[in-house]
Amino acid sequence: MKSVLFLINPNSHDNDEMLSLISTAGYKNLGVFSQNLKEVNKSYYIGSGKVKELAANIFLIEDKDPVKVIFNVELNATQKRNLEDELGYEVLDRTELIIEIFERSAKTVEAKLQVEIAKYRYMASRLVDKEANYSQVTSGSGHNKGEGEKEKELTRRQLSAAIRQKKQKLEKIKNSRKTARSRRISSAIPVIAIVGYTNVGKSTLMNALLELSHKVDSKNVLVEDKLFATLETSSRLIDIYGFPPFIITDTVGFISNLPHFLVESFKSTLEEIKDADYLLHVHDISSNMMSEENDAVNKVLDEIGVDGIPIIDVFNKSDRLKYTPFLKDTFITTFKDKEEVRDVVNYIWDNISKNWERKIINVPYEYDFRTLEHDNFVIEKINKKDGIKATVRFNPVYKHKYKEFFMN
Numbered sequence: 001m002k003s004v005l006f007l008i009n010p011n012s013h014d015n016d017e018m019l020s021l022i023s024t025a026g027y028k029n030l031g032v033f034s035q036n037l038k039e040v041n042k043s044y045y046i047g048s049g050k051v052k053e054l055a056a057n058i059f060l061i062e063d064k065d066p067v068k069v070i071f072n073v074e075l076n077a078t079q080k081r082n083l084e085d086e087l088g089y090e091v092l093d094r095t096e097l098i099i100e101i102f103e104r105s106a107k108t109v110e111a112k113l114q115v116e117i118a119k120y121r122y123m124a125s126r127l128v129d130k131e132a133n134y135s136q137v138t139s140g141s142g143h144n145k146g147e148g149e150k151e152k153e154l155t156r157r158q159l160s161a162a163i164r165q166k167k168q169k170l171e172k173i174k175n176s177r178k179t180a181r182s183r184r185i186s187s188a189i190p191v192i193a194i195v196g197y198t199n200v201g202k203s204t205l206m207n208a209l210l211e212l213s214h215k216v217d218s219k220n221v222l223v224e225d226k227l228f229a230t231l232e233t234s235s236r237l238i239d240i241y242g243f244p245p246f247i248i249t250d251t252v253g254f255i256s257n258l259p260h261f262l263v264e265s266f267k268s269t270l271e272e273i274k275d276a277d278y279l280l281h282v283h284d285i286s287s288n289m290m291s292e293e294n295d296a297v298n299k300v301l302d303e304i305g306v307d308g309i310p311i312i313d314v315f316n317k318s319d320r321l322k323y324t325p326f327l328k329d330t331f332i333t334t335f336k337d338k339e340e341v342r343d344v345v346n347y348i349w350d351n352i353s354k355n356w357e358r359k360i361i362n363v364p365y366e367y368d369f370r371t372l373e374h375d376n377f378v379i380e381k382i383n384k385k386d387g388i389k390a391t392v393r394f395n396p397v398y399k400h401k402y403k404e405f406f407m408n
């Protein structure tokens with residue numbers, strides 16, 4: 001599959017992100033064209049002169065395969081059709097491209113259902129668009145208008161019936177997961193959801209944690225240098241020697257300007273984020289648009305109604321920087337390095353245990369120190385003659401078990 005990218009008011013991030021989306025969707029991009037626009041053209045989005053120029057340019061670079069022309073904005077139905085007529089090539093806008101990627105990535109029943117709902121919602125939004133056109137074209141002709149409307153009504157009714165049916169199926173899956181979750185919640189193990197922009201390394205962290213947890217098996221999650229490699233949430237128990245256990249949830253990555261209906265379609269997956277006790281927000285420190293990416297993530301979190309869950313920020317991909325900057329209160333790391341991932345776990349527990357009571361203890365060697373480490377956060381430990389001397393933050397739930405060891 002071949003494509004040509006047309007960028008409207010581009011910046012370098014837009015350019016990179018669109019090219020990533022295009023290659024993730026499986027296209028070989030033949031060329032990039034652009035226009036700076038102050039005003040949107042009603043018929044074509046871009047200027048009509050530019051459309052002709054673009055057609056001529058594509059003609060020069062195309063080979064035998066059909067080419068799709070991809071825009072970095074959202075086009076309405078009229079603009080898309082006019083562009084296709086004028087260019088003689090199929091046109092895709094950014095949303096359609098993202099839906100194509102979602103379709104390719106969706107592996108589970110749940111992800112597939114969500115993508116189908118998103119697609120139908122998108123089609124329904126296109127119908128509204130067409131309707132505006134119809135009323136312009138057919139005003140005055142009562143007969144035609146009625147016919148047109150009947151046709152549209154049917155399609156819309158079919159679409160909403162299909163959406164309703166798929167939502168019901170989704171609801172069933174969601175409910176079965178809820179029961180599993182409530183069983184989990186009663187165990188008092190904290191649930192941490194990894195959130196962040198797409199491709200920042202969320203699934204890489206999940207797998208690294210599983211590895212430290214000695215659980216490398218078929219349950220690993222997919223890591224790819226692709227946008228939206230992950231389309232469903234998955235949770236795993238992480239139990240690493242020297243730390244208390246926690247449950248980690250890998251989630252779908254976010255992207256800027258994600259159309260609302262897409263967020264809406266993935267709500268059942270995204271809503272799991274709301275059940276987390278903590279959010280681990282992963283940033284890509286090597287990205288030159290980190291702050292925009294941060295805003296996009298916060299916007300989606302707002303949209304799904306995440307409110308009041310403590311956020312732990314972690315900045316990944318430090319290995320891609322020439323120099324690692326020293327920034328106060330900023331945890332910079334790379335998930336590619338196993339030792340550093342242990343530090344991430346330490347950082348997570350340092351945050352979780354912030355308000356736990358800190359005690360210095362002396363534990364005789366006969367006692368199984370591992371149980372203590374499993375229940376509480378050990379900041380430091382030193383082996384002494386008569387036992388282990390340690391600085392520990394005690395989990396209020398388990399503190400009573402260890403009173404005999406307190407030295408302060």
Ligand SMILES: Nc1nc2c(ncn2[C@@H]2O[C@H](COP(=O)(O)OP(=O)(O)OP(=O)(O)O)[C@@H](O)[C@H]2O)c(=O)[nH]1
Pocket residue numbers: 196197198199200201202203204205222223224225226227228229230231251252253254316317318319320333334335336
């Ligand atoms: N250089 C470098 N690459 C990394 C690091 N962490 C992850 N990656 C790479 O970044 C790419 C994306 O990683 P994923 O873990 O799939 O990212 P994700 O956030 O889960 O992405 P989505 O599921 O698409 O939202 C992969 O090619 C990883 O190998 C890192 O610390 N340094």
Ligand SMILES: [Mg+2]
Pocket residue numbers: 202203204222223229230251253
């Ligand atoms: Mg992922």
